Amino acid sequence: MSVVHELSPGWLLDHLAFINKISYELHQHHEPCCSKSRPTSSVHLDSLHMDSVSSFGASATFVPSTSKPESDDRGNCEMFIQKYVFRSELFDISKPYITSANHKECQESKEKEDLVNDVKKEIFISINGKKRKRCVAFNQGELDAMEYHRKIRGLILDGSSQLIQEGLTSGFLHSCSEKPNKCSEPITLPLDTCNLSELCEMAKHLPSLNETELQTLQLMEDDTSVTEQDLFSRIVENTSGFTKIITLMGQKYLLPPKSSFLLSDISCMHPLLNCKKTYDVIVIDPPWQNKSVKRSNRYSYLSPLQIKQIPVPKLAAPSCLVVTWVTNRQKHLRFVKEELYPSWSVEVVAEWHWVKITSSGEFVFPLDSPHKKPYEGLILGRVREKAALLLSRNADVKELPIPDHKLIVSVPCTLHSHKPPLAEVLKDYIKPEGECLELFARNLQPGWTSWGNEVLKFQHMDYFVALKSKS
Structure with a gap:
């Protein structure tokens, strides 16, 4: 379970445990070295067992059981099983990102907030008989952000404190004094030798396939490979x-069981639409434009107009739950609430926050930092149904109302934009066995369809560790 604790303010999640509870097992048959006439047995390994109380640095263990192989057309062969787990060091955040001069920064933040009353009105001074606008410390966007932070600060602080205290009491989180000192070694991340977004751009020049070839490609039990053209033009299902x-x-990626994906950019979403499938929950993590992205050129961003063109109305089932990740820029928050959701016929029902903490329960950034905050927002909405559809629905089917101002507290991954999973916190608000879709995804989940131009990014084998194989 990725939900470690659930209290009235929200949930304390274990992102790493969620990834590792997925059965990343490769099952392969091979001929034994011994004679076929000699009796053989195969070792079947149970799922990976993780200590949910101390998942940070927890060890992984196998529980093997031996059984006779079933008789099939492969003859007398052994089952070779290789298990993979996500690299735990990518969640090893024991200290805040900003540790020096925190007190000074908080003081400066308070001083800036004290100036707000002085700069809310336009101030004019007389220079050479002319009135000119004085240069002030904050622009309107900064003033809006400070006002928003002032409103939600108590909610973030009080709710997080309750969940963090519960985590410390249970032993899931460890205070700095209790946690043994480890020599911090730099984390070597995999080289981005396969730029997926650039490949999606190149794939537009591949020969187009006919409608039959555009149907979903299913990877059956004995499939070993697919063509690269298939990966760019069709939904692929394991x-x-x-x-x-x-x-x-030349790069290898792990596909979890019962998962499907489409690798493409926003101009090539038609395979997703051609499936004629609608979804009961759609999670969206748009590549928002900001100054940092412009400077670093880390990924391409979309304009508000491009985001509005995402065909959510065609993908959404009646009463679909739509969840959009939003940065702390008030411009983006207002856009989602006032323009984006109305254009999709989605009604805003709640606003949640993801709060990022260390393994010792501290905010990764000072709560009152004027630059970066330790939280991000999620806007939840429901697709508005037409009156005829509402009347035709079964009166016994009742939707659980979605509470407002919930918190999702977790230790973040060090990989950029690797968001925590929402499957378990949303399950009470969608129908059982509902169809789930993630847009602009960078990883896969069992039971979900994922789309994006980097949809396989965090499935790269370099992010996983192979445990000792058994046969």
């Missing part, structure tokens, strides 16, 4: 109960 490996431009 229908088996085991993990599959696919190779793209």
